[in-house]
Amino acid sequence: MSARLIDVRTPKQPQGAVIVIHGGAQRAARAAVSPTQLSVVRMVPIARRIARAGHGRLAVVRLLNTWRGWDTQHTPLQDAAWAIDQVSSRYGVPIALVGHSLGGRGALLAATDERVRAVVALNAWLYPDDGEPLPGRRVLFVHGDADHIAPAARSRRVADRLARSADVRYEVVEGGKHAMLRHGRTFERLAADFVVDALTGDGGPDGPVGGGA
Numbered sequence: 262m263s264a265r266l267i268d269v270r271t272p273k274q275p276q277g278a279v280i281v282i283h284g285g286a287q288r289a290a291r292a293a294v295s296p297t298q299l300s301v302v303r304m305v306p307i308a309r310r311i312a313r314a315g316h317g318r319l320a321v322v323r324l325l326n327t328w329r330g331w332d333t334q335h336t337p338l339q340d341a342a343w344a345i346d347q348v349s350s351r352y353g354v355p356i357a358l359v360g361h362s363l364g365g366r367g368a369l370l371a372a373t374d375e376r377v378r379a380v381v382a383l384n385a386w387l388y389p390d391d392g393e394p395l396p397g398r399r400v401l402f403v404h405g406d407a408d409h410i411a412p413a414a415r416s417r418r419v420a421d422r423l424a425r426s427a428d429v430r431y432e433v434v435e436g437g438k439h440a441m442l443r444h445g446r447t448f449e450r451l452a453a454d455f456v457v458d459a460l461t462g463d464g465g466p467d468g469p470v471g472g473g474a
Contacts, residue, residue, distance in 0.1 A: 405437020
């Protein structure tokens with residue numbers, strides 16, 4: 262088994278590229294990622310929203326990890342690094358990573374790659390000590406205050422530490438739960454507006470929601 266990339270938008274001369282990374286819980290036995298599992302499907306509208314917001318200026322791909330969860334022998338971080346290599350080789354432009362849950366963790370950890378300019382962590386499942394300094398990067402955390410799977414206190418702690426080295430913004434979605442089904446359009450809009458601005462310098466049409474850090 263190996264990771265896969267699914268093209269969402271493939272302009273000939275993009276200004277930037279976006280890699281959208283799904284989450285997914287660990288299974289008792291090693292299980293391959295399926296394109297139809299809910300954690301993968303949930304990222305489809307986010308990727309499409311980013312593609313529309315980019316107006317043909319951003320290449321957008323979805324990464325399908327090799328295994329579900331955070332396998333000790335092969336992690337989503339390795340898949341993210343592979344995806345960055347693939348996208349950089351194809352387009353040669355700055356990259357943004359957008360990840361949900363464990364995908365958010367993978368995106369933040371992979372952002373030490375100098376080809377990554379921006380990161381969006383959506384309801385990221387994190388350890389309090391996760392994250393290396395990210396000088397020159399822009400980072401957006403979006404977390405629902407009703408997320409009982411990925412503690413918001415952990416992402417806030419990581420965000421506060423990363424703010425010492427990076428341009429960090431933290432948005433709270435009131436009533437937002439882990440799966441992002443409730444208030445899903447808010448998560449989608451915040452992610453899309455942020456990466457468009459980070460990669461093209463063109464801010465989105467809507468203002469922020471919730472409390473920024």
